[in-house]
Amino acid sequence: MVQISTPNIQDTVTLDIWYTLIKIYKCIITTKFRLNREKNMELAINVRNWGPTATVEFIRDSVLVADESSMDALWFNDHLCFPPFIADNFYNVPQTMGSIIDPLSLASFIAGITKRIKFGTAVLVLPYREKIVTTKMIASIQQLSNNRFLLGVGPGYLEEEFNALGINLKDRGKITNETLDFLLKASKDSKIISNGQEILLEPKLTLPPIYIGQMAKVAFDRTIRFGRGWMPVSISPEELGPKVIELKKQAKAAGRDKIEIIAMKTLPLDDLESAKKMAIAYKDAGATQLVHTQGYETVDHYCQIIEKLEKYIKPLI
Template sequence: MKFGIAIRNMGPQSNRTTIRTCVRIAEQAGFDALFVSDHLCIPPDQTEGSGGRYLDVLATLAFIAGATEKIRLGVSVLVVPYRPAVLTAKQVATIQELSGERMILGIGVGWMKPEFDALGVEFRRRGAITDETLNVLHHLFGADVPGAYNGKLVKFPSFVFQPRPKRPTIWIGGNGAAAMTRAVKFGDGWHPMLPATELKAKVEELHAGALAAGRAVPEIIVRRGLKLDDTAAARTKVAAEQEAGATYFILDLGRYPDEQSFGKSVETFMAKVAS
């Protein structure tokens, strides 16, 4: 099992010093990747824990890319309906290029309707927009001069798509049938938020779908918090996730107060849980 770790890009801890220190701690500790989370327009009644302060995930990943050397960089997950498809592809390609092809692109449809309202995006069409954006990403990363694209929601003429690094790994977030279908069709991994007790049957279903479609078995990613003051229980919980079919575990330390607390938790996890 591979291990990633979530980095706060929200709240007062989302400052350049704390982020830079935490990502370097994570890299030195040996995590496979680090992950930031996506919100753009937090409504006033949803600010607990962040104060409404969220850094844009793609801009934050660009900053993190410059502060690290080898660790992979991920979004868990990018709400793609919030952004124009072609612009998203260009931003992703730029981060992938400048990071040395270290990006993991987790993708989701979103859930917070007030954010959609603030951005002028129809909430009911978020699934269709996500599918269209995934099509566009595959189309543009497929050629230096991709042909014209004529989708249901997005249309554009042929243009030069440079730089065109290797397409980043794509993980599809979401629990339902639509997300699983996207994972088989577009993704390299599936990133649900299901408890381990429900995960195993869904993983078996996903594996069957991938086999029927002639696709490789996707990575199965879970993101969990752990009580690191009870390392035996934490180890048991990680083992249960692996038994249920998870192949990738993202450690979420929640609202850690500072880089010192982050570093202490990282040390405990890597020495007593992940080892």
């Protein structure tokens, strides 16, 4: 006669306890990994799309170096043009800036020659470009780069550029918001109505992360409404900390649970101890990414900068 054994109740209970413990352990490990990952501050670098470095060879070689490095992102800025002089003598623009490569054209170029690195505008002046054209270009860049584009935006400040475009400087905030609103809508539906005309805008926009690059008070409202994060320029860690606290407080009140902070600053790499302290201070102040914005004279110099960042700064953050 075949005897069928019945499960031992004690053994069954023991197995249940083990399964529960394993689940708890996996949960702890997963949570710990996620928290550790969230604590890390990304490290990025600029590529100059203006001045003597704004040549195809210089930009190409610098970008490829960055793509092969461990840098998390690559940033470049935006100006359309300059007058022969600045009325308030703020700085001597034509001599210091020289040729300026359009940032969206540069983004398309970078998309075609890189494989890994994220890249973006710091910042794209939205009022300078018609919103449908801007949307089309960004959608194309996203498709060409497998969605590696980062969109830092701002309203602009140089009155002479607005004058040349026939745009009232006072309207820049309104135009910025209208363009951001259009981008959000275009990312949800390729069928769009513009100026009373219904159109299909393809490829459909995969909305890139949007970062608001402005120091004015309105930047917080714009960040909470449209952005993944805030992108202040040349702000010290001591100044950044209280502003991050205030921004996150406002964001929480508006139902936003996470805001990224991208700080842009030149670390004093000639004094490594000071550079390390500064990088850690930015992390402690709440920055989620630090962009090193140092100038460079040659591609070799650019390589040396990245090597220092990788060896001395990235392991700390």
